[in-house]
Amino acid sequence: MMQAQAFYARQPSFLQSLSQTLKLLARNKVGFAGFLGVLFFVFFALVLPIFVPIDNQTRMDKIYAPASWDHLLGTDFQGRDVFSQLVHGGREVLVIAFVTGAITTFLAVVFGSLSAVLGGWVDSFIMSLADLWLAIPQFPVLAVLASLVKLNNVILLALLLSLLSWPTLTRAIRSQVLSLRQRDYVEAARSLGLSTRHIIFNEIMPNMMSYIAISLIFAMTAAVYAQAGLAFLGLISFSDNNSWGVTIQLAWTKGAIFFRDSFLYIMAPVLAIALFQLSLVSFTRSLEEVFNPRLRTGV
Amino acid sequence: MATQAISTSLAPQKRTSLKVYFWRVANNYVLRRVIKALATIFVVITVTFFIIRLMPSNPVDIFIQEQMALYNSSYQEARDRAAALFAIDLTAPVTQQYLDYMGNLLRGDLGKSYRSQGAGVADIIKQFLPWTLFSVGTALFISFTLGVALGMVMAYRRETPLDYVLSTFASLVSSIPNYLIAIIIIVTFGSQLRILNIAQMRGSISPGVQPGFTLKFIGDVLYHAALPIFVYVLTTIGSWMLAMKSSTVATLEEDYVTVARARGLKDSRIMTSYVGRNAALPLFTQLAISIGFVVGGSVLIETIFVYQGIGQQLLKAINQRDYPVMQGIFLIITVAVVFANLLADLLYGRLDPRIRVGSEETK
Numbered sequence: 076m077m078q079a080q081a082f083y084a085r086q087p088s089f090l091q092s093l094s095q096t097l098k099l100l101a102r103n104k105v106g107f108a109g110f111l112g113v114l115f116f117v118f119f120a121l122v123l124p125i126f127v128p129i130d131n132q133t134r135m136d137k138i139y140a141p142a143s144w145d146h147l148l149g150t151d152f153q154g155r156d157v158f159s160q161l162v163h164g165g166r167e168v169l170v171i172a173f174v175t176g177a178i179t180t181f182l183a184v185v186f187g188s189l190s191a192v193l194g195g196w197v198d199s200f201i202m203s204l205a206d207l208w209l210a211i212p213q214f215p216v217l218a219v220l221a222s223l224v225k226l227n228n229v230i231l232l233a234l235l236l237s238l239l240s241w242p243t244l245t246r247a248i249r250s251q252v253l254s255l256r257q258r259d260y261v262e263a264a265r266s267l268g269l270s271t272r273h274i275i276f277n278e279i280m281p282n283m284m285s286y287i288a289i290s291l292i293f294a295m296t297a298a299v300y301a302q303a304g305l306a307f308l309g310l311i312s313f314s315d316n317n318s319w320g321v322t323i324q325l326a327w328t329k330g331a332i333f334f335r336d337s338f339l340y341i342m343a344p345v346l347a348i349a350l351f352q353l354s355l356v357s358f359t360r361s362l363e364e365v366f367n368p369r370l371r372t373g374v
Numbered sequence: 375m376a377t378q379a380i381s382t383s384l385a386p387q388k389r390t391s392l393k394v395y396f397w398r399v400a401n402n403y404v405l406r407r408v409i410k411a412l413a414t415i416f417v418v419i420t421v422t423f424f425i426i427r428l429m430p431s432n433p434v435d436i437f438i439q440e441q442m443a444l445y446n447s448s449y450q451e452a453r454d455r456a457a458a459l460f461a462i463d464l465t466a467p468v469t470q471q472y473l474d475y476m477g478n479l480l481r482g483d484l485g486k487s488y489r490s491q492g493a494g495v496a497d498i499i500k501q502f503l504p505w506t507l508f509s510v511g512t513a514l515f516i517s518f519t520l521g522v523a524l525g526m527v528m529a530y531r532r533e534t535p536l537d538y539v540l541s542t543f544a545s546l547v548s549s550i551p552n553y554l555i556a557i558i559i560i561v562t563f564g565s566q567l568r569i570l571n572i573a574q575m576r577g578s579i580s581p582g583v584q585p586g587f588t589l590k591f592i593g594d595v596l597y598h599a600a601l602p603i604f605v606y607v608l609t610t611i612g613s614w615m616l617a618m619k620s621s622t623v624a625t626l627e628e629d630y631v632t633v634a635r636a637r638g639l640k641d642s643r644i645m646t647s648y649v650g651r652n653a654a655l656p657l658f659t660q661l662a663i664s665i666g667f668v669v670g671g672s673v674l675i676e677t678i679f680v681y682q683g684i685g686q687q688l689l690k691a692i693n694q695r696d697y698p699v700m701q702g703i704f705l706i707i708t709v710a711v712v713f714a715n716l717l718a719d720l721l722y723g724r725l726d727p728r729i730r731v732g733s734e735e736t737k
Binding site: 356360 | 417689700704712
């Protein structure tokens with residue numbers, strides 16, 4: 076009963092903080108540009124494919140055609156439309172990035188806060204495990220795993236990526252929880268005799284939300300790096316439509332170094348990934364603004 | 375840990391043996407760190423060994439497939455040839471293979487490559503590792519020193535146009551994956567503008583150049599390593615700049631800096647021995663971590679630039695399922711990462727007096 080009341084009492088303040096968050100997002104110009112960039116890529120990779128048809132038709136007379144109204148970004152080594160490939164190749168990149176980011180952050184939040192709150196042997200166990208994990212050369216391990224298991228399942232790859240990348244984040248979350256635990260309002264809650272669960276979920280976690288969001292985004296960029304890198308080495312590929320990484324690999328092996336005409340073909344997916352990463356990283360600037368309590372007025 | 379804490383609380387009472395006690399703890403700490411490092415290496419080798427062996431497909435199958443495709447031979451023929459070529463028994467139980475491998479490893483024997491006839495894994499590593507160490511090491515050195523210097527400039531000139539330009543540059547280059555920057559450089563400056571002769575810059579050395587302490591050799595080595603080094607520097611410098619900037623800004627607010635100013639010390643002296651030294655300290659641990667990341671990333675960079683280092687060999691071994699070579703390269707990379715971390719930890723204790731005394735109590 077008490078909890079339910081507390082829950083309803085919280086609702087408006089949540090909405091308020093949401094609108095305030097949006098205002099704060101717009102305050103940092105670079106960050107807001109990043110935010111718009113992320114929105115653009117979500118639209119580009121998830122909505123545009125509905126309107127742009129898949130182009131798998133070989134046109135021998137139109138190999139490496141320059142950009143035109145028919146082919147916005149020209150054509151590839153088989154005369155297929157590059158723009159269409161770009162539109163359809165983004166979904167996997169975005170989905171893997173988001174799922175990996177979400178799983179990694181979830182693991183990190185669970186292990187990190189457990190470690191910080193419980194302390195003792197749980198803490199030393201989780202931290203030793205994290206230390207050990209960090210010593211494993213990640214990208215090489217991924218490359219080996221990708222070559223041995225057929226990693227053409229989006230969720231499987233995302234799981235694998237997050238299993239490899241949780242330790243750094245876990246440490247960060249742990250130290251964050253440790254520092255928040257020292258704050259006055261947590262001390263106050265504790266002296267009021269509130270339960271540990273209440274302290275973690277109602278006092279500490281809300282104050283970490285933006286930090287967690289930033290961590291999520293950095294986990295996403297790491298996932299994009301690994302996924303596109305593996306695809307570039309030819310170690311993973313997804314069924315029908317090529318993801319950006321696979322397109323880069325194709326363009327590269329079909330001789331992007333030798334054919335000057337294939338400039339657009341290789342640069343389109345390269346710039347797509349680069350700009351997506353850039354948008355994500357810039358977006359964190361706005362989140363930092365939200366995160367920094369000194370910038371939050373009247374909360 | 376518990377004994378540590380108890381002894382520390384006892385320490386003030388036993389004033390006479392304080393120095394003796396301190397050294398015992400210090401030695402203890404070093405010893406524990408070394409043991410931890412060795413244990414880490416052991417676990418990583420074990421885990422990677424089983425990951426590699428327990429996965430489907432093996433070098434013999436790959437070889438048989440290659441033979442069948444290449445020479446149109448029947449499965450039986452290819453299998454016979456494979457059996458003659460591979461003096462290994464992949465049917466032995468995995469645990470037996472593991473014990474054999476560890477036994478040989480203790481004797482310093484990394485095994486032989488399955489595919490390069492008779493080549494020892496140690497020889498392969500000896501041949502290719504120096505190139506990776508050279509390019510990655512040089513790049514990390516350049517990007518760390520340059521990044522720390524630029525980060526201090528940013529902190530001293532914060533909120534000025536220079537700071538904005540440098541910050542934007544730093545976040546721009548550190549957010550784009552290094553292999554994409556490598557591709558952009560090759561495609562733009564190599565094939566489009568034809569400023570760089572990509573074909574000539576491939577490899578780690580030009581054919582016919584004799585190794586030795588000659589101007590020609592050194593020049594050639596630098597010529598071939600220039601692009602990989604440039605890409606490593608460009609993609610790692612941003613994070614050093616940003617980390618150093620925030621670290622310096624925090625240090626500038628410390629009381630001892632204000633006191634140093636009040637004492638009328640020269641600005642250059644304050645900048646180097648008061649601010650710079652303390653601000654750069656936390657970055658050393660990051661340097662150790664980044665070594666592992668950059669060496670791991672060398673798989674991609676070396677493949678793109680066709681630079682003959684350990685990363686390229688790893689990819690080759692992966693594609694051929696050359697287990698011993700894969701295992702050996704993993705071992706080397708892991709040892710490099712673990713010892714870099716160990717060195718950073720021990721060095722950190724030496725460099726930072728606060729840690730030297732307090733490391734056992736603060737937690």
